[in-house]
Amino acid sequence: MNHQCHWTEVENIFMPREATIVRAEQATPTEKHFTLAMKDGRAMEFQPGQIVELGLFGYGEIPIGFASSPTRTESFDLVVRSVGRVSKAINRLTGGDSVWVRGPLGHGFDLAGLRGQDVLIVAGGIGLCPTRSLIQYILDRRDEFGRFILFYGTREPCLQLFRDDLACWRGADDVEYFETVDVGDDTWTGNVGVITTLFPKVELTPETRAVVCGPPIFYRFVVRELDLIGVPRENVFVDLERRMKCGVGKCGHCQINDKYVCVDGPVFSFAEVQDLEEAF
Amino acid sequence: MTTSFIRSDDLTAFLAAMLEATPVYGPVAKRSRFVFDRLESPEELRLDYDVTILPPRKLFFSPAQDLLRFDEAGPAAALEPVEKVLFGVHFYDVKAIDQTDVLFAERNYDVNYMAHRQTTTIVAANIQNVSGRAFFASVGTEVRPKGHDAFLTAVDGGYVLEARTERGEALLGYGAFRPATEAEIDEAARVNAAALERCPEKLEHGTAEIAAKVRAAFSDDDLWSDLAKDCFSCGSCNTVCPTCYCFDVEDTWNVDQASGQRTRFWDACLTEDFAKVSLGEGATENFRETPGARFRHRIMRKAVYLNPKLGGPACVGCGRCSAACTADIADPVRVINRIMAS
Known part of the structure; x- marks a missing residue:
């Protein structure tokens, strides 16, 4: 004491x-x-x-x-x-x-580890919110990073967030932006299909650093694609959502096995959490 | 630090003088069982208790603890710790307090617990009677109790009080103590060693061996669902556990509807909603959906996860969970011995 x-x-x-x-x-x-x-x-x-x-x-x-x-x-x-x-x-x-x-x-993205690298961000639904912080960061310091590829998927077009940003990214030459919806509507002319249907649209190297944020079911499928490209799981970063009640590593609600998402995360490398049965 | 002796006849006067000077909490009878409560008189103290219903943690982290108060002007501190003495704590509960001390202080220092802890002088006492489900002699034996200021042991004709800190030493001023003799000190050691021989339950393996095998059993879903098949998900095992400290936080308004408080309440990881999150539009995700997954989480917390931080298991062998469980499935000895035998 x-x-x-x-x-x-x-x-x-x-x-x-x-x-x-x-x-x-x-x-x-x-x-x-x-x-x-x-x-x-x-x-x-x-x-x-x-x-x-x-x-x-x-x-x-x-x-x-x-x-x-x-x-x-x-x-x-x-x-x-x-x-x-x-x-x-x-x-x-x-x-x-x-x-x-x-x-x-909590712990955010390892910016030092991402600097100088090609970065792929894969965001699903509301997962675009926490990744938008990193997206803006990369765009604001664009010359510190290599290629920058962004995938964004939502269930329907009306659920797309940050519409002004999306309009800007679609025409931008400092981000390779691809988007999809699970189900289209009358106005939608873009890609229809789950997030993984965007992978064939772009050439990715195994050296790419990948950031993945979406609903719980999302991770398994996206990581499978990244495995096929040969991206090592230490270079895949996930941003996990839990009931972080206290945010300071005490209350126990956000625990995944022995990790507290609020202080050990919410960003983890996939390698760190893939064997934790309670993670996904 | 000194080791002193007080005659049995002088204990009441010692306690009376201490009660006069400071609030004192200790084990008192509540119908056929015992609780830690504020002593109104020395006669209430029951050093012959076996185990209390709730652990003494409630004095540092009450079942409903205000973290702050608020009104239209904003938030204000709610912390009002009081200097007090906690008297008569068995060594297993001291070990549990040591653990919550570490866990509330690490990483983000939680003053709401620590302030109450720092204003408490703890006097441990020897175990005169052993509860029916205790196994404190065989769990985490590599970890010794630390967070007490003095240790009181009943011996022939009186009590040996070993001061462990300045605060413990200061208590001598309340009573007619004299230096203990070698014989009295030896007898106290024998009394404490003898209590360890009387545990009705026993773990058959050491901490590291248990941690490795329990961890390896993580993916045995059949095992966990079988262990938890009679679980009511009531969380009683958590509520009575001296090393459990999970909580929920809730705001409540006062009747003026303008002021209120943010309060933390004891929570329990065995309850169904503990790891549930809302995904919106009525959808939810429960990261520990089955009773088996929740039961496993508790055993992992007690036997595996926290060991590196604590130097031993997060279980002190008090047996409270075993006795509190309606279905009688919570007993860590039965669970762990079954896993070790498999």
């Missing part, structure tokens, strides 16, 4: 900081895109892939991955899907309202 460290001098890891909603936009029927700035005017310093606990007093907190790059210091983005009591309450808020955040928390 260490009696040196007196409790009054220690910060409470559960004490959140106030942030102001700069902009709030209904991205899809269930998802709202918030742009936030810290009330004290300080920049939120984080790594792509890290999370925050986003909270509203009287309702609670939810873990959310940063959806913008730390290179854009004036504000940061979070996308909230209305699923429960807390997220529904937060999604009733608009510009000028306050929310409370704790973070950044």
